[in-house]
Amino acid sequence: MRKITFEDYKNAVRAKFEIEKEGVYFNFLTPPSQANLRNLCWERFKSNSNADDLSIFSSFFEFEFDPEKRNHFREQTDKFRPIGTFLRGAKDPANQFAVELAAVLVDFQPRPFKKYRERGIVISENPIDAPKIPLAFAALENDEGKEEKNEKDEEEDKFEGSLIAKKRFNFIQNFRAGISDNFKKKLKLITIGVFIVFGLGFIISRYTFPKKQCMQWSNDHYEKVDCDLSANGLIPFTIEPFDEIKFELKKVTVCDTTTCFKNGKPIIWYAKTGDAADFFNTHGIHPENEKALRPVTQYIFNKYKKPCGSK
Structure with a gap:
């Protein structure tokens, strides 16, 4: 079998792109604009611990991936232009790492090119149906330094060609079936995840954020009341949203022995x-006349205090 080239790898990555743009991340890949690819790249790497992928990232951007520096990453949008044109088949990028990063974005396996070549995956030059997809697995080549095939090898390849052609159709059907099953599994997991999130959200909101409370002034203190009472117009005092600090305000009686x-x-x-x-235990606003409360002075204490025991 012929040696795997980087051109084969590029064709395989493009073929995976054609499949992925109909999958879970279709909103990032249709179209593969610079901004969409930038956002997809962040999604792929924010929880990615694969050493090969992280090495591709740093080689392409010339800095390490850091989930704490998203603003700096946003400034790299223009760098995704050659990746977009490559995936659309318009132009191949000059930078090899752009193809490697594209492989990460469309989750092509195996990657990078070195592993792809070692696996011996080949691409059909005349695919049965677009887009191009991997067609067959060849035998692993243990020695990359082998010379060009001799005439005898070529004759054996021709003999094997008919067998490979027969296997291609079954491989394509199994490949597509695998993609379909994976998509259904992902969709099922996403659906279950959505229900779990909404369920937890309801429970958290029910017990962590209980029904809104209100309060009203009652003679010399605040009391908690139902917020709906204000709608019937029968409440003599103004009902207001519950304020934990304001709720502590209380009117006090000041007499000769009161510590002020x-x-x-x-x-x-x-x-x-x-x-x-009127005297109160803390600062704030007078609940009945809405005057600002002032700290008591000795003069005010002496002038307005009441004899102890009086009402």
Whole structure:
């Protein structure tokens, strides 16, 4: 059998592209624009630990793949132009690593070219049906330094040719059937994954993010209430969304023995209401007149305090 060339490898990668653009990643490959190929490349490498693939990446881009530097990777969009033209069959790239990266993007196996050549995969020069696909597996060549086939080898190849031709049709059918089965399995897994994600999302939202709560001012403190009560117009106080900090606000009675200062700093706040003053345990807004609460002073304490025991 003839030696495998890099041209065979390029044809095989293009053939895999024709199959993949109808598969799970069709949205990245139809069309194979620079931006689409860039996004597909990120998907392929963000969880890729294959040493050969990572070596191809660094050889092509001249820097190591780093999932923490996506913005830097976005700047490499123009580098995908030759890969796009190669996959469309318009022009072969001058850089060999562009073909190797294309093989990674369409998940062609075996890759890189060295492994492909060692496996002895050949491409039909006159395929039965487009696109071109791998047709047969040849025997492994142990010695890459063999000389050109002699006339005797060529006669044996002709003898074997009829047998190979018979095997091609069965290989194509099995190859396509394998692709179809793989696609169905992937689609099934994706469907199951979607249901699991939505199910977990519902459970998390149900228990982690419970029904929205509201609160309203009741005489001297806030109480939790049903948010729907505001719709019937029968609630005397304004219902507002629950605020954990604001919920701690309470009105307090200040008398002669009330401690209003600690270490010289006020721990009671107030707001005037006509000729009197209301006192609260923390800062904020007066729930009834919406005045800003101020820290109590000794003057305000002496002026508006009530005798202890009085209502």
